[in-house]
Amino acid sequence: MTKGAFIGMAKATPETFQFSIHVPETITHVKRLHVERGSVTLYEEFVDKISALKTANKLGAILFQLPTRFTVNDFKNIEQFVDRLPPANGCDCAMEFRHPSWGTEGPWEMFKHYNIAAVTTESPNQENLQFLSDVIVTANHSFIRFHGRNLKGHY
Numbered sequence: 001m002t003k004g005a006f007i008g009m010a011k012a013t014p015e016t017f018q019f020s021i022h023v024p025e026t027i028t029h030v031k032r033l034h035v036e037r038g039s040v041t042l043y044e045e046f047v048d049k050i051s052a053l054k055t056a057n058k059l060g061a062i063l064f065q066l067p068t069r070f071t072v073n074d075f076k077n078i079e080q081f082v083d084r085l086p087p088a089n090g091c092d093c094a095m096e097f098r099h100p101s102w103g104t105e106g107p108w109e110m111f112k113h114y115n116i117a118a119v120t121t122e123s124p125n126q127e128n129l130q131f132l133s134d135v136i137v138t139a140n141h142s143f144i145r146f147h148g149r150n151l152k153g154h155y
Contacts, residue, residue: 003049010056018060029067033081061092072101094143111138121145
C-alpha cells in the first residue's frame with residue numbers, strides 16, 4: 001500500500017478508530033529480520049508509509065507475524081533487529097511466533113526488555129497453534145489475534 005492509502009484510511013475512519021498494522025512479509029518472511037539483509041531499512045520505510053496513522057492517533061499496534069519455520073534458533077536475528085529499531089517509534093509492537101520451539105524463557109525476557117507484546121491467539125485445532133493460546137505478559141500492552149474456528153476453508 002502507498003503512503004496515500006494510509007492518509008486516506010486516517011481521514012475515512014472515525015476519530016477514535018485505531019488500526020493494527022501487519023509488517024510486510026518482505027521484512028518478516030523474506031529478509032527474516034536479518035539486519036545485514038536490510039530489514040531495518042525496510043522497516044523504517046514501512047513506518048514512514050504508515051506515519052499518517054500515527055499522526056492522526058489511529059495507529060494501535062504494529063504486528064510482526066513470523067514464518068512458521070522461524071524457530072528459537074533464529075533468536076539472535078530478532079534481538080539484533082529490535083536492538084537497532086528506533087525506540088519503539090512511539091508505537092506498540094507485538095510479535096507472533098508460530099513455531100513451538102519458542103516455548104522457552106529467553107525470548108520473553110528480551111520482549112520485556114523492549115516492551116514488545118507476545119501475541120496470544122485463538123487458533124483452529126488443525127493449525128497446530130494451541131501453544132500460542134498461553135498468555136505470556138511481556139509488555140505494558142497486549143495483542144490477541146482471533147484466527148477463528150472455521151473448519152471450512154482457511155479461517
